[in-house]
Amino acid sequence: MPQIRTIVSALILAGSTTFASAWDALPSTAPAPANNPTTAAKVELGRILFHDPRLSSTGTVSCASCHNVMAGGEDSRPNSMGVHGQTGGRSAPTVWNAAFSKVQFWDGRAPTLEAQAAGPVTNPIEMGMKSWDDVVVRLKAIDGYRVAFKKAFPDEAISEDTATKAIASYERTLITPNSPYDKFAKGNKSALTAQEKRGLKKMAEIGCLSCHSGAAFNGNGEFREFPTIFNSYLEKQYQFSNDKGLFEVSNKKEDEHFFKIPTLRNIALTAPYFHNGTVKTLEKAVKVMATVQLGRKLSSAEVEDIVAFLNALTGEFPNQTLPMLPATPGKTFN
Amino acid sequence: MPQIRTIVSALILAGSTTFASAWDALPSTAPAPANNPTTAAKVELGRILFHDPRLSSTGTVSCASCHNVMAGGEDSRPNSMGVHGQTGGRSAPTVWNAAFSKVQFWDGRAPTLEAQAAGPVTNPIEMGMKSWDDVVVRLKAIDGYRVAFKKAFPDEAISEDTATKAIASYERTLITPNSPYDKFAKGNKSALTAQEKRGLKKMAEIGCLSCHSGAAFNGNGEFREFPTIFNSYLEKQYQFSNDKGLFEVSNKKEDEHFFKIPTLRNIALTAPYFHNGTVKTLEKAVKVMATVQLGRKLSSAEVEDIVAFLNALTGEFPNQTLPMLPATPGKTFN
Numbered sequence: 001m002p003q004i005r006t007i008v009s010a011l012i013l014a015g016s017t018t019f020a021s022a023w024d025a026l027p028s029t030a031p032a033p034a035n036n037p038t039t040a041a042k043v044e045l046g047r048i049l050f051h052d053p054r055l056s057s058t059g060t061v062s063c064a065s066c067h068n069v070m071a072g073g074e075d076s077r078p079n080s081m082g083v084h085g086q087t088g089g090r091s092a093p094t095v096w097n098a099a100f101s102k103v104q105f106w107d108g109r110a111p112t113l114e115a116q117a118a119g120p121v122t123n124p125i126e127m128g129m130k131s132w133d134d135v136v137v138r139l140k141a142i143d144g145y146r147v148a149f150k151k152a153f154p155d156e157a158i159s160e161d162t163a164t165k166a167i168a169s170y171e172r173t174l175i176t177p178n179s180p181y182d183k184f185a186k187g188n189k190s191a192l193t194a195q196e197k198r199g200l201k202k203m204a205e206i207g208c209l210s211c212h213s214g215a216a217f218n219g220n221g222e223f224r225e226f227p228t229i230f231n232s233y234l235e236k237q238y239q240f241s242n243d244k245g246l247f248e249v250s251n252k253k254e255d256e257h258f259f260k261i262p263t264l265r266n267i268a269l270t271a272p273y274f275h276n277g278t279v280k281t282l283e284k285a286v287k288v289m290a291t292v293q294l295g296r297k298l299s300s301a302e303v304e305d306i307v308a309f310l311n312a313l314t315g316e317f318p319n320q321t322l323p324m325l326p327a328t329p330g331k332t333f334n
Numbered sequence: 335m336p337q338i339r340t341i342v343s344a345l346i347l348a349g350s351t352t353f354a355s356a357w358d359a360l361p362s363t364a365p366a367p368a369n370n371p372t373t374a375a376k377v378e379l380g381r382i383l384f385h386d387p388r389l390s391s392t393g394t395v396s397c398a399s400c401h402n403v404m405a406g407g408e409d410s411r412p413n414s415m416g417v418h419g420q421t422g423g424r425s426a427p428t429v430w431n432a433a434f435s436k437v438q439f440w441d442g443r444a445p446t447l448e449a450q451a452a453g454p455v456t457n458p459i460e461m462g463m464k465s466w467d468d469v470v471v472r473l474k475a476i477d478g479y480r481v482a483f484k485k486a487f488p489d490e491a492i493s494e495d496t497a498t499k500a501i502a503s504y505e506r507t508l509i510t511p512n513s514p515y516d517k518f519a520k521g522n523k524s525a526l527t528a529q530e531k532r533g534l535k536k537m538a539e540i541g542c543l544s545c546h547s548g549a550a551f552n553g554n555g556e557f558r559e560f561p562t563i564f565n566s567y568l569e570k571q572y573q574f575s576n577d578k579g580l581f582e583v584s585n586k587k588e589d590e591h592f593f594k595i596p597t598l599r600n601i602a603l604t605a606p607y608f609h610n611g612t613v614k615t616l617e618k619a620v621k622v623m624a625t626v627q628l629g630r631k632l633s634s635a636e637v638e639d640i641v642a643f644l645n646a647l648t649g650e651f652p653n654q655t656l657p658m659l660p661a662t663p664g665k666t667f668n
Contacts, residue, residue: 051404053402053409054410058411058415058419059409059410059411060399060409060411060415065394068387068659069656070385070656070657070658070659071658071659071661072661075387075393075394076388076393076662076666076667076668077392077393077394077666077668078668081392081394081418083419084415084419085392085417085418085419085420086419268661268663268664269661269663271662271664271665271666272666272668280665280666281664281665282663282664282665283664307664311663311664314661314663317658319655319656320655320656321653321654321655321656322403322404322653322654322655322656323404324404324405324651325402325404325405327405327406327602327603327648328410328605329602329603329616329645329648330602330605330615330616330617330641330645331605331614331615331616332410332411332605332606332614333410
């Protein structure tokens, strides 16, 4: 079922100084689905919900705990820590620019940000709520949420549907524009250094960009098999193929080891790397990808060039006001 | 060693409409110690450190995890949850207006905000760092922190001393002015309802304010014995005296069951109540205090009046910008 995208013609590089116009800068707004157009009231409600640890059974884990917007949009851990200190097998993907992916979760099992937002809340090792019904009971008990939901969804009730729509609307605002690469893509030829340009060129040459294509360098979030070259020592060292990706949920042979193509935007800020978070540094991650995915052995200089370019994909993180969580005067859930 | 403060004369109430001038509104700035004058650069650094989960061994717990400034300055839990889901025996006190207390922690063992800030970081069940030396190694490895510390402390190194000074400087800005009570104290007689005034009068009458005195309703953070009336059924039900307060650290007989007087500011937002967080609602907390501390049995109407007044101690929480945590490009601690 996963579609394999061919290398887009834009990626054919004529030379380090002439390819700027073929590249896409990150859009300043993200597309929203027809059934959930972005509004200011939804974004504001979503920002609050995203940061509210009362969406977890213990009152200690919010969406932001693992997708920390103050950092790179994730938690800098190999795997995240949910309620009662539990950990799972995958590394939290960044929420920044997640809006530019067609599918969500490492295995791409969620087709929308809305569907993704529903998952962790009731996952027993993540936020641990027994059901969304229980979440809705909590939210309905909080005056401030009743007001905020009414504003965001005047004709709808507080529900899993409206809560996840609000969270997704907020996430669609999490965009990091104006990286050195974006400035370069918009025509400022000196926005990238010579080394960064060499890195970009090398990435196109060896095939990185056949998957990591598009403005978010994620093939728009399509699926790819990973790793493609099994039985290398690196593959064994980092145990990539223990996790069968989409197969784990679909149970279909053809989905084995298929993962969503992750964005390379802000990749320098989201160590450790890969779905299982086993690779600690960006240098190592580049070497690993070249080896297990492309069958290439890169020189140290080539790795350094690529890492330099990847650092040029770090964008500007817009200032955000810390939301005040609506209070439950005089009582508590825990 | 704890000093017992006598009832301040300001608390003698002549009548519900005439006592406004005797009361203090919350100051708009907090005093700072001579060796740590508040500066904008320290506050900014402190805001970042306060929100950085990399100050914990797992990278999952920041000061803000248990002292959530987006909520009532604490975590709405009976006891806080530290690294690996561990919990302790005490409830996190609010960080809002903590600057107006002379001592910190429930047992008042820290004489300053600076000293308090040092504690949880290396507490094995809170943030779990092995030592402050380990914290300093982490901070020194982060470019952004090197710059921010240089700005805040031009002539000093990154250290436990400078880090805790910055955190304390930030905490001194966490003040919630303009509660209905403050408006009343400043002369707006209609800022409190008749019920709220009745509640305040009742509190003075029965003796609540003999401890909860001063602008922060905390006796400036002096010590008191709690509970004073042992062996009541409520005292047994909530197991207050299992925790011996300051005695637990001083081992001095005269410190047994002595605790810091907690602020009543924003008390409606900080359920559950008491040092062990066993009391879930404000109504119950008022009844308990009247019984185990003052030997009074209040009517339901009296409890309602007092709760109404306590709600009038909820102030305005100043908007804050979410800090961006300095990045560690391409690498991670966990």
